[in-house]
Amino acid sequence: MTPILRTDRLILAPYRPEDEEVFVALLGDEEVCRWMGQDCVPEEQIRAIFQAILNEIYAKNMFDVWAVWSEGVYVGHAEIKKTGNVDGYEMIAALVKESRGRGVGNELVRGLLRYAAETLQLNEVYGMVGAENAASLALGKKLGFTHVRDVVADDGTVTKMLVLPTGNSRHPDPGASPAAVPVG
Numbered sequence: 001m002t003p004i005l006r007t008d009r010l011i012l013a014p015y016r017p018e019d020e021e022v023f024v025a026l027l028g029d030e031e032v033c034r035w036m037g038q039d040c041v042p043e044e045q046i047r048a049i050f051q052a053i054l055n056e057i058y059a060k061n062m063f064d065v066w067a068v069w070s071e072g073v074y075v076g077h078a079e080i081k082k083t084g085n086v087d088g089y090e091m092i093a094a095l096v097k098e099s100r101g102r103g104v105g106n107e108l109v110r111g112l113l114r115y116a117a118e119t120l121q122l123n124e125v126y127g128m129v130g131a132e133n134a135a136s137l138a139l140g141k142k143l144g145f146t147h148v149r150d151v152v153a154d155d156g157t158v159t160k161m162l163v164l165p166t167g168n169s170r171h172p173d174p175g176a177s178p179a180a181v182p183v184g
Contacts, residue, residue, distance in 0.1 A: 002064045003119070007111040010104070012066035012078055015053055019067050022074040023050045025096075032094050034130065064115075068095075068108060075099040078108060080116055085151075086126035086161060089116065105139055113143070117166035124165045131158035140164075 005012040015023065024046045026032055033040045053065050063081035067074060076095040083090045091112050095105055116122040127145060129136045137160065145162035152158055 001061060002058060002066060005066070005111055005115055007107050009070050010075070010107055010111060011069045012108075012111065013069065014058060015050070015065065015067045017054060019074070020047065020050050022096075023053075023067070023077070026074075026077055026094060029097065031097070036092070036094055068093075068104075070099070070104065075104055076108065078112055080112060080120065080125065085128055086163075088163075089120070089122055089125050091116065091125045091127050100135070105136070106142070109139065109143060113164065113166055122166050124163050127162045127164075129160045129162060131160055 002014045004014070024043060027046045027049070028040065028043060030040050057063065057065055064079060065081075066078045068076040068078055074096065076093060076099060078094075079092040080089055081092070082088070091109070093105065093108050093112065095108075099105075113125065116125045126148070127136075127140060128151070129140060131137075131150070140162050143164065145164045148161040148163050150158050151161055
């Protein structure tokens with residue numbers, strides 16, 4: 001069961017049926033899709049993905065998926081899951097436009113890293129970042145992610161595969177990491 005996590009400013013909580021509109025708006029944003037390395041899809045398909053999160057992913061405890069909130073406002077989406085993209089677990093984070101550039105991404109990733117290390121007991125996590133996504137690449141570098149390799153899609157777009165060890169002694173700046181511990 002996906003737990004609720006808290007950092008200094010953020011609450012990561014499982015999606016609820018009433019969160020569908022904010023999810024649809026986020027995944028309907030062309031810039032978000034571009035940075036996530038996916039094509040924009042019709043609204044009906046996004047709604048089907050949302051229903052799959054509620055009715056399949058959560059019901060079957062497949063992996064962790066969160067709505068990310070700050071002071072009651074939806075600021076983004078996060079996941080940690082085993083995927084075919086990497087040999088291990090991939091961390092996925094996307095922010096609404098209004099939340100970018102305010103340190104929310106940094107705090108979110110640090111919270112996810114702590115959860116990956118302390119709760120999931122993962123030794124490392126991967127991130128897939130578009131080669132043109134300068135802000136996310138800079139954040140990854142700041143947090144200590146290292147480049148593994150480039151993944152080139154059929155259309156020529158390049159995604160950077162990054163990895164970061166998560167061992168308790170290897171947290172980036174552990175004294176400053178926000179607590180991300182399951183509650184409830």
